Amino acid sequence: MNTIPTHVALIMDGNGRWGKKRGLTRSEGHYAGTKAMEEIIDASTEQGVKILTLYAFSTENWKRPKDEVNYLMSLPIKFFNQKLPEFMRRNIKILISGDIEGLPKKTKKAVEKAMEKTRNNTGLIVNFALNYSSRSEILQAIYRILIDAKKNEISMDDLNEETFEKYLYTRGLPDPDIVIRTGGEKRVSNFLMWQSSESRLCFVDELFPDFSKELYIKAIKDQADDAITWEECAG
Ligand code: FPP
Numbered sequence: 001m002n003t004i005p006t007h008v009a010l011i012m013d014g015n016g017r018w019g020k021k022r023g024l025t026r027s028e029g030h031y032a033g034t035k036a037m038e039e040i041i042d043a044s045t046e047q048g049v050k051i052l053t054l055y056a057f058s059t060e061n062w063k064r065p066k067d068e069v070n071y072l073m074s075l076p077i078k079f080f081n082q083k084l085p086e087f088m089r090r091n092i093k094i095l096i097s098g099d100i101e102g103l104p105k106k107t108k109k110a111v112e113k114a115m116e117k118t119r120n121n122t123g124l125i126v127n128f129a130l131n132y133s134s135r136s137e138i139l140q141a142i143y144r145i146l147i148d149a150k151k152n153e154i155s156m157d158d159l160n161e162e163t164f165e166k167y168l169y170t171r172g173l174p175d176p177d178i179v180i181r182t183g184g185e186k187r188v189s190n191f192l193m194w195q196s197s198e199s200r201l202c203f204v205d206e207l208f209p210d211f212s213k214e215l216y217i218k219a220i221k222d223q224a225d226d227a228i229t230w231e232e233c234a235g
Pocket of ligand 1 (some may be wrong): 012013014015016017018026030033034037055056057058061072075076079080128183208
């Protein structure tokens with residue numbers, strides 16, 4: 001039996017606390033988180049995961065101090081600038097789930113370029129949830145359905161789960177098999193609420209920068225083991 005999940009979703013929590021614990025800034029924690037994220041991307045290709053969705057910035061995160069928000073918005077620019085050639089070599093496809101229009105101009109440009117460049121790649125899909133909120137995602141879906149209904153492009157009879165999913169940011173992707181959250185908190189935090197209705201939930205105590213490749217592999221392998229409970233999955 002293949003024990004590797006097709007779609008892994010990850011809430012990368014604990015960067016700020018990790019920085020503080022070391023007398024560093026929260027942004028330095030996010031930098032360390034980006035390094036951990038690179039390891040998780042590597043592990044996902046090695047293990048044969050097909051889709052990795054990473055919660056990189058929620059709509060709630062705009063409320064953080066300006067410096068931190070600016071830093072978080074600069075990360076995709078530096079990251080894609082540096083990593084795109086490698087992603088092309090490794091056949092990795094980048095997707096974004098979230099309100100791209102609400103991003104600063106340079107960040108928007110960087111993520112659009114990453115999506116465009118990797119569009120035809122057929123390997124691991126790395127789907128960044130950026131400026132993402134599950135409630136906003138559902139609302140914008142309803143809004144666009146109403147617009148299409150006005151144009152007679154969809155009718156009430158057509159509306160079902162399958163058609164609804166076509167209006168979500170994650171259109172075309174299968175639901176996650178497992179949602180992992182690092183950093184010790186046992187909450188969903190407005191992440192993939194529609195898509196994770198059948199997903200296994202896995203809460204890990206390690207702060208995200210300490211979430212090693214080994215812990216990640218253990219979590220995704222254990223998810224197929226029906227004998228354990230979700231609380232024990234990375235145990
Ligand atoms: C939550 O930790 C984490 C974030 C808000 C950002 C996560 C982003 C990355 C790991 C890198 C993203 C990189 C790219 C290229 C998109 P927190 O700061 O809320 O942790 P805390 O609970 O300790 O405060």
